[in-house]
Amino acid sequence: MSANIAATGVESTKEEFKLREVVTAASAGTVIDWYDFYIFGSLSTIISPLFFPSTDPLTSFLVTLLTFWIGFAVRPFGAIVFGRVGDLVGRKYAFLVTLLIMGGATTAIGLIPTYATIGVAAPLILVALRILQGLALGGEYGGAAIYVAEHAPDGQRGYYTSFIQTTATLGLFISLAVVLTTRLSLGTEAFASWGWRIPFLLSFILVTMSLYIRMRLRESPLFSALKTAGKTSTQPIKDSLGNKRNWKLILLALFGATAGQGVVWYTGQFYALFFLQTALRVDLVTANIIVSVALLLGTPFFIVFGKLSDRVGRKRIMMTGCLLAALTYFPLYLAMNSFSLTADPPTPAHPIVLTAIIFVQVLYVTMVYGPIAAFLVELFPAKIRYTSLSLPYHIGNGVIGGLVPFMSTLIVSNTGNIYAGLVYPIAIALITFVVGTMFLPETFATRIWDEVNEPVPDARAQPA
Secondary structure: OHHHHHHHHHHHHHHHHHHHHHHHHHHHHHHHHHHHHHHHHHOHHHHHHHHOOOOOHHHHHHHHHHHHHHHHHOHHHHHHHHHHHHHHOOHHHHHHHHHHHHHHHHHHHOOOOOHHHHOOHHHHHHHHHHHHHHHHHHHHHHHHHHHHHOOOOOOOHHHHHHHHHHHHHHHHHHHHHHHHHHHHHHOHHHHHHHHOHHHHHOHHHHHHHHHHHHHOOOOOHHHHHHHHOOOOOOOHHHHHHOOHHHHHHHHHHHHHHHHHHHHHHHHHHHHHHHHHHHHOOOOHHHHHHHHHHHHHHHOHHHHHHHHHHHHHOHHHHHHHHHHHHHHHHHHHHHHHHHOOEOOOOOOEOOHHHHHHHHHHHHHHHHHHHOOHHHHHHHHOOHHHHHHHHHHHHHHHHHHHHOOHHHHHHHHHHHHOOOOHHHHHHHHHHHHHHHHHHHHOOOOOOOOHHHHHOOOOOOHHHOOO
16 A cells, blocks of 8 residues: 555656646747847847937837737737647647748848838838747747646646746747846947947847747646647637637636736736836846846746646736826836935936835736636636637737737827826726626636546545
């Protein structure tokens, strides 16, 4: 009997190790994809005069932000294209293809001649590459999140998928760190002239490493079982988008979860960075350090709230995050202004306080984002999960959330009020809170393996 217990313990340890390997491999690739995608945003103030020259610096910056947003706008199309591939062929194949496209497009951005060299072709090529990045990211996130979720046991899905949720913030953090290191190493003049290309070119090395790691992975066990049982969809787009019941779930996921989550994510991280540099005139290096430290301190809380959602539910945590963000953004940004400048040229009077204020915003991000991968996986059936999940996620994050920097900057420029840009994310967060609280189902008790009649043990029933 003791031998059987020992054997069971060994098997359990092997499964745990295998699951951690899956999480690490999927997360590493997704971090690199987010790094690739956000390098452009991190360098927007440097790129704008090089590719979109104008006598008005604000116009150049707004056009650059619009180009940044184009990458977000096409993400839903990438979700449909690669979602179909993921539901037909497999999760692993889809996110290998998206990784190659993303890495290739990012590396190419680092090689484009500027407007001064090739004229209007420069911004056109840049926009085309941003579109490729957006299409790739539209397929990448859903594949990685589903791949991990379909390996995880019921009762621990929020915990394991929360590691995927850290990847967007880690990708942004790495992009800021690389930009900062390159800028300090080369100096202001060299960095603005040619050094900005280095972070883009670095992508080639990172993608090669990630591709090697991911090639060693096997297909999701749930998808493999579904395929063996003959229960996969032969027309995932039709089954997902041609079904009224599924459309109801997609719209609920969009307006009751991902729209609010998207604006909270981009306000707490990207808009905070833009606000420091543009409205408060904090220099690039100091602003990047402040935001990077806040991101680093906040990242573990994705896992905290992901794990907590396995116990108390996904919905409660996400709705609390949306409400807190909507109620406190104005006071937080007023405080940022109060603790920012003391001289001309401006210098941060209290960088630690500014870091703490942005850290609070990052906490809101972890609340809305930590549980959402598990929630979306549990909301949709396995045979059309990739297509169905990816669509509301990328509309909410790519279109609605991705508009935060552009819309907020545009509103500020038209009103002259540096706080007016917060109206957009606050309104969306409140809409999500109301819709989500009233109509969103709770999913954390869902057993996703029941679809293939191969249930796995429920981790909630096991002693801690």
